[in-house]
Amino acid sequence: MTENPCIRLAPHPGVVRTRKEIHPMLLIAVVTIILAFAFTFTNGFQDAATVAATFIASGSATPRQGIVMVAGVNFLGAIFGGSAVAFTLSGLLTITSDILVLQVLLAALLAASAWNLGAWYFGFPSSSTHALIGGIMGAGIAAAGTGSVYWGVAELLAPPHEITGMVKVMLFLIISIVLGLAGGYVMRRCTRVLFRNAKRTINRSIIRINWVAAAGMAFFNGANDAQKQLGIIALVLLAAGESAVLAVPFWARLTCALLISLGTLGGGWRIMKTIGRRIFAIEPVHSMDSQISSGVTLGLSTIAGAPVSSTHIITMSVIGVGAAENPRNVGWRVGEELIISMILTIPVTMVLSGALLFLVQRI
Known part of the structure; x- marks a missing residue:
C-alpha cells in the first residue's frame, strides 16, 4: 500500500453521521469505485491502444504481437509505476464535506466515461485525461463554487x-x-542525418529498437493512466471513512492494472487506425522517432506526478515526425481534430459533470 499521511479530509462542520447517512455514502462510494474501474477499462482502448499504433503500422510487429506486448507492459507500469500522479489528482478538491466529495467524483467519472465512449465510437483521438480533469472541475465548481478546486495559483511563480x-x-x-x-520533429531530423547513408538492412536493428521503445512507452503509459483512477479511488475510500489516510491499496492497483490491459486488448482498433494510418505512411524509423520522443515525455510527466494525455502526446509526436519528413504528406486534418478535441473536451465535460452532479444529488 502506498499512502500520503499528510492529506486528510475533515468532516463537514455540524454533520453527525447516523446510520441513515452512512448507507447512502457507502452506496455512492461503491458505485464510484466500480465506475472508476470501468473508466480504467475505457482508458485501455482510448489511450493505451495509441501506444501500439505506430509500432504496428510501421510493420515492426503484427497486430497481435503489438497489442499483446503493449497490454502486458501496461500492466507492469500500473503495478510498479508509483503513486505520484495519483496523489496529484486526489489533491485537486478542497471540499470538506465527505458526501459532497463522493458526489463530485461520481459525476466527474460519469461525464468523462460518456465522453470516452463517444470519442471511441467515432474514432476520435480524444483524451481521457482532459475529460476527467474537466469532469472534476465542473462537478467541483457546481458543488461548492470555484473555491472547491485547489488551483495552486499561489505556487505559480x-x-x-x-x-x-x-x-x-x-x-x-x-x-x-x-x-x-x-x-518527434527533432528526433526525425536527427535520424535523417544519422541514417542518411544506411542500407535498408538497418531496418532490422530499428525494429529491435522499436520493441524496446514501445515497451518503455507502454510502461509509462500504464503508470500514468492507471494512477488517475487510483487517485480517485484513494479519495473515495478516505471520504467514505474506509481509510484513515489517503492511500492506494494494492487490490485497487491490481484491478486497474488488469482492466487497462484488457481494455488495450479489446477495443483500441478504431483509434489505432487514426494514429497509425491517417497522418502519413509510417516506416520503422518513423515509429522509433515517435516512440522515443513520446516515451521520454510520458516518463518525465509521470515522475513529476502530472496526469497527461497519452493520446495527444503520441499523436503530436507522429505529426512532428511527419512534418520533419515531408510536410506535404502529413494528414493535417488529424492535427486539426486534435486541436478541436483539446479545445472542446474540458469545457464540455465541465458542463456535463456539473449537470450530472445535480442529478446525482437528487437520486
Missing part, C-alpha cells in the same frame, strides 16, 4: 518542483503536447 494543484495539471497538459510535437 515558485520553483518548478513546487508548482501544484490544477495549475500544475494544466501546465503539463500543454507542455507535454508541445514536447511531443517538438520531440
